[in-house]
Amino acid sequence: MSNSPTFLALGHVTRDIQLDGSFTLGGTVAFAALTASRLGLEAGIVTCADAELTTQLPSLLPGIQLTVQPSIQSTTFANRYQEGFRTQYLYSRADSLELSSVPPAWLEAEIVLLGPLAQELDVDFVKHIPRRPGQLLAATPQGWLRRWESDGRVWPTPWQDAEQILPLLDVLILSHDDLLPFADGDRTEADALLARWSQFIPLLVATDGRYGATLYQAGQPQKFAAYPVQEIDPTGAGDVFAAAFLTHLFWHQDPAQAVNFANCAAACSIEQPGMLGIPTLAQVLARMQS
Template structure:
């Protein structure tokens, strides 16, 4: 989880782990989060367990939204999580979502959960910066070895994460069995064993797009575990992600009953 610097100088909790955990919880799952030490948001549920890595502080990001897309600045770095940071009882979880923000979940962790449905949102593996902080985040291509991609059951990223390079997603899909490339209001492309399928976006009035891809990823994993049907799971995830952008912050992430209605 992160600390996000707001335009007025205040800080808000953020990060993929936060949005994904709230989504899975609101869909009825028992959830645990392993993270650098961070503030817990006001609408966090006491039913979501958190294991903080004691030697790590949350990274600090600033997001600026422009007509050309999101521009990010890093104000404070973090560290690297290891399997030792994961409580032993959690290592047999049914679903594991690796959610790096700054490459803090090393690639070797894909082998640490052999019995899990393993998902990954690799945007944090694609971030780099130069010089002293604060510094603007730049894109860095992520080129993992094929055996890493083969172990990941579901890989989710946005076309913005890839700087528009759709061919990179196709490269991942040659080895990863399920790759979701999200496109905001334009929907998503789901690669199943390398074959692309278009997923329509659900209608929404966008107020805050932050975290929508993280919500999509968590919902996709939960529904895939429930049904085994990647296309149905992707449509389900698109519905939940659309609802999540209709208000500011993670409060708009819907509960299961609302989704079913």
């Protein structure tokens, strides 16, 4: 492997507790880096985890370059789905990620994805990431849209730092559903917030499940249909979408084509449980052609 990955994901990996008490590896950075790797890029992760999980990561993330900032505990979630809705609990949280934990050479990556899950990347972290021409700096902000109670129950919270962080980014990718709690469930109001945010950033993409995705450029929306699927497990679909979009954008510099490609990759990913559904480039292209 090279010293510097082409695709770098920053944020917490997670233990996702299952109904039987076992865990599966989760987190935006895990799904996104594996997606980039299966699409053909050298991928790396900088994360924070306890000693036991750290020893397991190389086997759980084969082919991924890893830098782990030590922590007494790892971020641990439990996700419960019922009729398409998720109730989430945060049982433990790893330390916040420090920029000094990122190998300097890795900051030369062509694509850098910020994938916070539990407020582990603060404004100063983002502000001090060194930039270079041609690099794509992107974020999936779900971890900036969460708060949790003493019992661990996770609730939505407004993204207070949005207008500080957005101008620092090239791409923001998020789920339309993440904004509905702040719009009283009104999709029109959520769309208005997306349009406002898109004024601060070159590219914004909002995924919307079976409704597809919307690309915003300078406040102007362009909608893309979803691919038909037989849904088995939606976990990580948004992260697969984000990595596929950024990978295609890096290759071809065409945001519209990148959304269609990412829609297809996300559709593939939810037809098998967990990370088993993350597709290869050949699988995505075959599905698009069919």
